[in-house]
Amino acid sequence: MTLFETKNLSVTYRTARGPVPAVRSVDLSVDAGQTLGIAGESGCGKSTLVGSVLRLLPKSTEIGGEILLDGRNVLDLRPGELRAVRWAHTSIVFQGAMSSLNPVMKISRQLAEPVMLHEKVSERKARVRVGELLEQVGIPASRMDQFPHQLSGGQKQRIMIAMALACRPKLILADEPTTALDVMVQAQVLMLLKGLVAEMGLGLILITHDLSVLARTCDRAAVMYAGRVIETGPTAEVFGASRHPYTQALSGAFPAIGDPSSRYAPSGLGGDPPHPNDLPTGCAFHPRCAQARTECATTEVTLWPAGPSHAASCVLVRDRDTAAVPAPRSPAAERPAPADGAEDPADDGAGTPADGDTDGDGATDGETEAAR
Numbered sequence: 360m361t362l363f364e365t366k367n368l369s370v371t372y373r374t375a376r377g378p379v380p381a382v383r384s385v386d387l388s389v390d391a392g393q394t395l396g397i398a399g400e401s402g403c404g405k406s407t408l409v410g411s412v413l414r415l416l417p418k419s420t421e422i423g424g425e426i427l428l429d430g431r432n433v434l435d436l437r438p439g440e441l442r443a444v445r446w447a448h449t450s451i452v453f454q455g456a457m458s459s460l461n462p463v464m465k466i467s468r469q470l471a472e473p474v475m476l477h478e479k480v481s482e483r484k485a486r487v488r489v490g491e492l493l494e495q496v497g498i499p500a501s502r503m504d505q506f507p508h509q510l511s512g513g514q515k516q517r518i519m520i521a522m523a524l525a526c527r528p529k530l531i532l533a534d535e536p537t538t539a540l541d542v543m544v545q546a547q548v549l550m551l552l553k554g555l556v557a558e559m560g561l562g563l564i565l566i567t568h569d570l571s572v573l574a575r576t577c578d579r580a581a582v583m584y585a586g587r588v589i590e591t592g593p594t595a596e597v598f599g600a601s602r603h604p605y606t607q608a609l610s611g612a613f614p615a616i617g618d619p620s621s622r623y624a625p626s627g628l629g630g631d632p633p634h635p636n637d638l639p640t641g642c643a644f645h646p647r648c649a650q651a652r653t654e655c656a657t658t659e660v661t662l663w664p665a666g667p668s669h670a671a672s673c674v675l676v677r678d679r680d681t682a683a684v685p686a687p688r689s690p691a692a693e694r695p696a697p698a699d700g701a702e703d704p705a706d707d708g709a710g711t712p713a714d715g716d717t718d719g720d721g722a723t724d725g726e727t728e729a730a731r
């Protein structure tokens with residue numbers, strides 16, 4: 360069952376300096392019991408995407424397309440309906456959760472509040488539920504009357520996950536839930552999230568900069584760049600056999616533990632991602648792409664199939680794997696499987712030289728209109 364789906368989702372902030380198209384034409388979906396990881400450089404629109412799902416963005420923000428939770432478009436919900444959906448259908452573990460707890464309120468009160476509001480139960484019953492929630496995330500119920508400063512960072516993170524579980528949601532959006540945690544606690548928190556997905560059949564969207572976290576936790580991955588999903592598919596394929604040059608660069612920037620060659624020669628990516636209101640024309644990645652062709656500065660890219668459930672928005676993929684058939688909206692959807700042989704995306708032969716023609720001259724805002 361599809362819990363969550365976006366269709367052609369675009370989010371544009373309205374600012375004094377003009378529109379900021381932070382998310383552009385994004386199609387994603389998550390089924391019950393499925394985990395989707397979203398990765399991408401800082402500023403590519405990950406938190407904006409999450410914020411739009413429960414309409415938590417500034418009022419002036421323009422949201423286009425559809426955001427479907429169990430088939431209902433969030434953008435059509437009235438305020439009361441929206442309140443009912445928040446926490447009860449979909450909950451969020453916010454980025455920077457470590458500082459999201461109220462320092463002068465006991466844990467029990469912070470966890471009981473959503474339970475009392477949504478389930479309309481007495482304070483006594485809510486405390487029982489708080490105890491259950493704490494045990495569920497591996498914290499003794501006896502600690503419920505402590506204040507946040509009496510807990511370690513990892514425990515606070517678990518409290519945030521407990522809060523997200525408080526109203527038995529079907530879908531959890533976790534925005535960098537393990538950033539700033541040490542690796543052992545990180546592993547515990549991830550195991551906890553994975554376990555909850557498996558036990559309770561939840562859907563999970565996990566946003567992280569850490570590709571090893573994503574690889575360990577998520578069935579499917581979506582890589583974002585400049586507000587768009589540029590590659591999506593099974594996690595092992597997206598990072599093990601990346602088809603988009605940006606995903607390849609992202610994977611290459613991650614050192615492999617125990618591999619001295621990667622430790623001493625990390626392959627990064629020059630330059631910065633573009634600001635959303637100053638996007639390059641054509642493929643937004645072309646000024647930084649070592650494999651760019653001249654046409655990349657003008658070609659409107661879309662997600663092209665790169666395997667049975669793998670897609671990437673690069674003309675190299677279009678030319679190699681498809682006859683320019685755009686990918687279906689939902690990455691989870693079945694599509695005919697083109698033979699997807701050896702997975703080296705850079706070996707397209709003579710047709711795909713890194714010809715160095717692209718020196719990033721196009722700095723106009725050509726894609727902004729198309730996004731809305």
Ligand SMILES: Nc1ncnc2c1ncn2[C@@H]1O[C@H](COP(=O)(O)OP(=O)(O)OP(=O)(O)O)[C@@H](O)[C@H]1O
Nearest residue numbers: 372374379381400401402403404405406407408635
């Ligand atoms: N309230 C806002 N008003 C205007 N622009 C905003 C607002 N919030 C975010 N942005 C811009 O939208 C773009 C996407 O921001 P967002 O926070 O979604 O990125 P992100 O991928 O979550 O980054 P990070 O990995 O650093 O958390 C950025 O260019 C950011 O400056």
Ligand SMILES: [Mg+2]
Nearest residue numbers: 405406407454
């Ligand atoms: Mg963010």
